[in-house]
Amino acid sequence: MTSHRFQPQGPLSGRLRVPGDKSISHRSIMFGALAVGETCVTGLLEGEDVMATAAAMRAMGATITKQGDEWRIHGVGVGGLLQPTGALDMGNSGTSTRLLMGLVASHAITAAFTGDASLSKRPMGRVIEPLSRMGASFEASPGGTLPLLMRGAQPAVPIEYRLPVASAQVKSAVLLAGLNTPGITTVIEPVPTRDHSERMLRGFGAELDVEEIGGERIIRIHGEAELKPQQVVVPGDPSSAAFFIVAALITEGSDLVIDNIGLNPTRAGLIEVLRQMGGNIEELDRREVGGEPVADLRVKHSALTGIEVDPAIAPSMIDEFPVLFVAAALAQGTTVTSGLDELRVKESDRLSAMAAALTLAGARVTECEDGLVIEGTGGEPLAGTTGEPVTTHLDHRIAMSMAVAGLASRGGVEVDDTSPIATSFPNFMALLEGASQ
Ligand SMILES: O=C(O)C1=C[C@@H](OP(=O)(O)O)[C@@H](O)[C@H](O)C1
């Protein structure tokens, strides 16, 4: 555990660049490892979560190396994954676990999945259920958690699966299992979630179609696919940029440009909500990078007003709520959020963790069953923590959100453990320090 006190540090200005998108980075390694030939990836996020995916794909036969700024992946072909000799250690990463369980489900592989204390509490029943229907079998810990052992099915059975939770990880697990399954595997998504798997699988040459009927998305993947190696350019992660967007909005005098941010509509909910609150966020040089819309964002200090956040927007900003709560704590008036049950099953219970942390830092927060209600200060800094530090519960987003709260406090915010930040944003502390110089 490495504790740190985050202090007010003056306006954020100049330009900065955050690391590559975590979701796209995981997928570029997985899909590269299933293509025949060499995939090259630039802008890959070198965080611990993505490295857990890389280690697992190596353990199942792929060759993954870094030369200069470029990652090169020699794939084994769909159906060609090898039996790993040891357990696959997923660290802190839900995305690695659920997507790789999907891949293993349609290979003749038996694999043990393990993870850290946070990941070992997270629900895997949501992927065990559809993957069992496809023929895989499981021995999981009580409650459907890690560690677990799974046996893939060869051949697997194609299914039509309606997602019971809005989850891109569950959607992707079924689609990835479908890659090596004869016939057509169908996922019905009542509420759209991030669509990187669909975009990238198409880019790698899979036959995948998406039909929209009455707001639902019906995604069909043709099995026994052949993936072709690609040149992937990973855009900057909007979920990482979120910390700097909020930091600039709530710190007086700030005028910051964050370069090269992915603005896929299934990820851009936070920007919309912050604009509704009065945030001044300008998109510069909108363009396309690696098949994703991208822009540089210019963010200026703004007087924010509390709002009622429409729960329908939640899937497009699911990882950004912790830092939105910080913005709300500094806004004028009340912010009400609801429909956020999924936040209770992330790296931590993010509703209770943020309610406790913000309260300790002097904010006025009420925790409800499926959201938080926050009375903002109207721009006045929070008091900050005095005695005990805030608890991050092995959750990178709690640590970074409370770092941002520290900037907008009188006495600073003490965070008990900054080490989880390395899972998604290894240079966060250095960038934060540099942004005010
Ligand atoms: O598919 C992905 O890359 C992700 C999906 C989301 O999880 P859920 O599918 O559990 O909502 C998100 O929270 C996670 O950080 C990354």
Ligand SMILES: C=C(OP(=O)(O)O)C(=O)O
């Ligand atoms: C929920 C997250 O990641 P994962 O599910 O991959 O652990 C996150 O990065 O906020």
